[in-house]
Amino acid sequence: MVYKRLSNCLARSLARCLLCGARAGDGGVCSACSQELPQLGNACVLCALPIATPGSSCPSCLQRPPPFAKVSAAWQYAYPVNHLIQRFKYHRDLAAGHSLAQLAAQQLGAPQQIPDLLAPVPLHWLRYWQRGYNQAQLIASAMGQHWQLPVEPRLLRKTSRTKTQSQLRRAQRLNNLLDSFTVRREIRGLHIGLVDDVLTTGATLEAVTHKLLEAGAKQVSAFILARTP
Numbered sequence: 133m134v135y136k137r138l139s140n141c142l143a144r145s146l147a148r149c150l151l152c153g154a155r156a157g158d159g160g161v162c163s164a165c166s167q168e169l170p171q172l173g174n175a176c177v178l179c180a181l182p183i184a185t186p187g188s189s190c191p192s193c194l195q196r197p198p199p200f201a202k203v204s205a206a207w208q209y210a211y212p213v214n215h216l217i218q219r220f221k222y223h224r225d226l227a228a229g230h231s232l233a234q235l236a237a238q239q240l241g242a243p244q245q246i247p248d249l250l251a252p253v254p255l256h257w258l259r260y261w262q263r264g265y266n267q268a269q270l271i272a273s274a275m276g277q278h279w280q281l282p283v284e285p286r287l288l289r290k291t292s293r294t295k296t297q298s299q300l301r302r303a304q305r306l307n308n309l310l311d312s313f314t315v316r317r318e319i320r321g322l323h324i325g326l327v328d329d330v331l332t333t334g335a336t337l338e339a340v341t342h343k344l345l346e347a348g349a350k351q352v353s354a355f356i357l358a359r360t361p
């Protein structure tokens with residue numbers, strides 16, 4: 133509720149383009165700037181990684197198909213989207229986040245396979261407390277409003293803090309991540325749309341997807357603002 137009120141209020145206050153200061157429409161970015169945003173172009177049909185061949189999968193998805201059905205990414209993680217995401221995530225620029233989420237929902241268009249609900253990838257409570265908000269929750273709320281889909285901000289909980297993962301082997305990393313998420317309500321037979329800001333390695337998304345499928349979800353797909361190349 134708070135997020136909904138906050139987004140409505142932010143939407144009303146956005147009259148100037150976040151990037152150039154010119155008059156902007158609903159999205160908070162003027163039409164000239166929105167055409168300059170880094171398009172995804174050819175990307176893996178499963179994980180949205182930018183690749184050269186249209187309509188195919190990237191080598192790692194071919195070798196080991198991911199548990200999720202599909203990742204839909206609005207842009208590549210490049211300037212100025214990366215810059216806006218950082219403003220949103222680390223400098224409390226909620227207006228930038230709201231604009232990006234609205235533009236992403238427009239850019240992606242209504243999902244072809246409509247999820248039963250959207251759920252943000254959760255933050256551990258300590259991170260939440262430090263930041264004051266979960267960026268994925270704000271994005272999910274704006275996307276849900278745009279696509280008229282229910283949003284379940286508390287479907288998932290992050291129960292332990294992720295340790296520094298770089299030293300660990302892949303299997304260990306996945307196990308660590310699997311242990312750190314819990315599903316908090318009945319989701320048997322539902323198609324869950326996970327929402328996050330950026331997708332980099334996909335490890336978190338994979339772990340959360342495993343948890344949701346284990347809990348009986350029929351399918352999991354993901355909607356993100358930007359994909360790292």
Ligand SMILES: [Zn+2]
Pocket residue numbers: 149150151152153154161162163164165166
């Ligand atoms: Zn502009």
Ligand SMILES: [Zn+2]
Pocket residue numbers: 176177178179180181189190191192193194
């Ligand atoms: Zn892929």
